[in-house]
Amino acid sequence: MKQKTAFMTAGVLLILLSLIGCSSVKTTTDDGKQIVKVALSAEVNPPFLATNDRNEPIGYNIDYLNEVERRLPHIHFDYIFGEEESNLIGVGAGKFEMAANWFFSNPEREKRFLYPQVPYGYSMTGLIVNESNRDIQSLDDMTSKKLAPVSPSGGLRSILNQYNEEHDPDIPLTTIESPSNELNLKRVESGRSDAAFMNISTFDTIQKHLNLKVKVGGIVSKEPIYLVLQPSEKQLAADLDRVTKEMIDDGTLPKLAKKWFGVDFFQDIDYISEQGYQYEERKEAS
Numbered sequence: 001m002k003q004k005t006a007f008m009t010a011g012v013l014l015i016l017l018s019l020i021g022c023s024s025v026k027t028t029t030d031d032g033k034q035i036v037k038v039a040l041s042a043e044v045n046p047p048f049l050a051t052n053d054r055n056e057p058i059g060y061n062i063d064y065l066n067e068v069e070r071r072l073p074h075i076h077f078d079y080i081f082g083e084e085e086s087n088l089i090g091v092g093a094g095k096f097e098m099a100a101n102w103f104f105s106n107p108e109r110e111k112r113f114l115y116p117q118v119p120y121g122y123s124m125t126g127l128i129v130n131e132s133n134r135d136i137q138s139l140d141d142m143t144s145k146k147l148a149p150v151s152p153s154g155g156l157r158s159i160l161n162q163y164n165e166e167h168d169p170d171i172p173l174t175t176i177e178s179p180s181n182e183l184n185l186k187r188v189e190s191g192r193s194d195a196a197f198m199n200i201s202t203f204d205t206i207q208k209h210l211n212l213k214v215k216v217g218g219i220v221s222k223e224p225i226y227l228v229l230q231p232s233e234k235q236l237a238a239d240l241d242r243v244t245k246e247m248i249d250d251g252t253l254p255k256l257a258k259k260w261f262g263v264d265f266f267q268d269i270d271y272i273s274e275q276g277y278q279y280e281e282r283k284e285a286s
Contacts, residue, residue: 119224
């Protein structure tokens with residue numbers, strides 16, 4: 001916990017410093033590379049972003065960005081850590097060229113920012129069930145089951161609402177403002193709920209600490225994640241699209257997905273569910 005706090009504190013200091021006297025910041029390195037300021041989240045979200053025992057950032061995002069930098073030798077990434085909303089404000093204000101905080105694409109953000117066309121990864125949603133359960137693998141299995149309480153709004157609720165609009169019978173939903181993911185998982189473990197619907201990375205983080213008798217029953221959706229750029233950075237976006245596609249086609253990103261998530265999330269949902277999505281904490285290679 002101290003490690004995370006130190007990381008976040010350092011991030012806040014760095015973002016504040018970046019907003020002061022930005023006109024004096026160098027735009028190229030001593031050897032002529034273009035400096036691209038990249039805003040990263042000060043709040044860790046493993047396995048996308050975490051810290052090692054030296055309080056250094058590690059994770060899927062860092063490995064991806066390191067490989068991008070290697071493939072674009074004219075670019076040098078300069079990382080600044082801050083809160084997500086501050087990062088977006090900074091990109092919009094021209095303080096940073098881009099932000100890399102596992103962002104989804106939505107119409108509101110698309111009006112304000114430039115998105116590359118090729119996603120560099122996926123965020124998974126899934127049904128968490130008791131470790132003894134063998135019956136629940138998809139939302140179709142929940143129409144006669146009891147789902148743990150869900151928020152009245154947000155991305156997870158939108159997925160459930162869309163399912164209910166398109167299917168009959170629908171999934172009975174119990175709504176609670178800001179439901180606790182930890183309590184929902186405990187409900188599943190005790191049998192008070194048959195399943196909980198949540199982001200898999202969120203589940204991984206909680207399960208690492210609580211070690212409950214629960215598991216991923218099935219993957220429901222994979223939501224593409226993107227870097228977010230200043231609208232003027234069209235050439236950078238084109239370069240990112242080119243090397244990201246190369247990294248997918250040559251197996252680099254699928255390999256990183258297996259390293260950090262235990263499964264290649266560039267495959268389809270059926271493959272991912274069949275292989276299993278049981279995240280194990282990965283340690284930085286010595």
